[in-house]
Amino acid sequence: MVVVKRLVLGALGLAAAAAIAPALAQVSPFGPGAFNVPDSDLPLLGAAEAKLYTGAKVGAVEKWSNAATGDDGSVTLISTFERDGMPCRRLAHVIKLRGIKAEHQFVISRCRVADGSWKIVP
Numbered sequence: 001m002v003v004v005k006r007l008v009l010g011a012l013g014l015a016a017a018a019a020i021a022p023a024l025a026q027v028s029p030f031g032p033g034a035f036n037v038p039d040s041d042l043p044l045l046g047a048a049e050a051k052l053y054t055g056a057k058v059g060a061v062e063k064w065s066n067a068a069t070g071d072d073g074s075v076t077l078i079s080t081f082e083r084d085g086m087p088c089r090r091l092a093h094v095i096k097l098r099g100i101k102a103e104h105q106f107v108i109s110r111c112r113v114a115d116g117s118w119k120i121v122p
Contacts (some may be wrong), residue, residue, distance in 0.1 A: 003066065009017040010117060013083050017072055020118050026040045027062050033070050037071070037095060037097070037107075038066070038071065040066060040068060040069060041064075041066050041069055041071050041073075041095075042117050043066070044064040045064055045073060045075070045093070045095070047063040047064065048063065048073075048074070048075045049062070049091055049093075049110075050118070052076075052077040052089060053074060053110070053112070054092060056077050057077070058077055058078065058079060058080065059076070059077065059078075060076070060077045060088035061074050061075070061076045061077075062074065062075050063075075069097075069098060070099075071095070071096065071097050071098055072095075072096050072097030073093060073094050073095040073096060073103075074093070075091050075092070075093050076091065076092045076094075077089060077090075077091060078090045078091065078092050078107070083111055083121065085111060086112055087111065087112050088109055088110065088111040088121065089107055089110050089111075089118070090107060090108075090109045090111075091107065091109070091110065092105070092106075092107045093105065093107070093108070108120055
């Protein structure tokens with residue numbers, strides 16, 4: 001009985017990890033081994049990005065900063081496009097982390113899916 005419980009719990013743990021992995025990828029597009037953006041920065045970064053989803057013109061820039069961490073950055077709308085009928089945005093991020101001289105830059109694309117949320121797409 002103990003062996004069966006361990007197998008079931010192990011399978012549940014693997015299933016939970018598999019279910020969580022895509023959600024974590026949506027939260028942080030930086031990937032494993034990338035620079036670490038503090039969790040407290042992510043809502044600020046996300047809010048700046050979200051301002052560019054609707055009504056913004058290509059070239060618009062939104063800035064964010066976190067007084068608690070000393071980090072700041074900007075998001076620039078670099079293009080709009082459609083994919084499979086979904087409105088999409090290509091966004092350039094610049095992130096400056098306190099204590100690190102080099103700024104981090106990356107570009108992502110997000111599309112609005114049926115539930116109204118904006119998901120990262122390749």
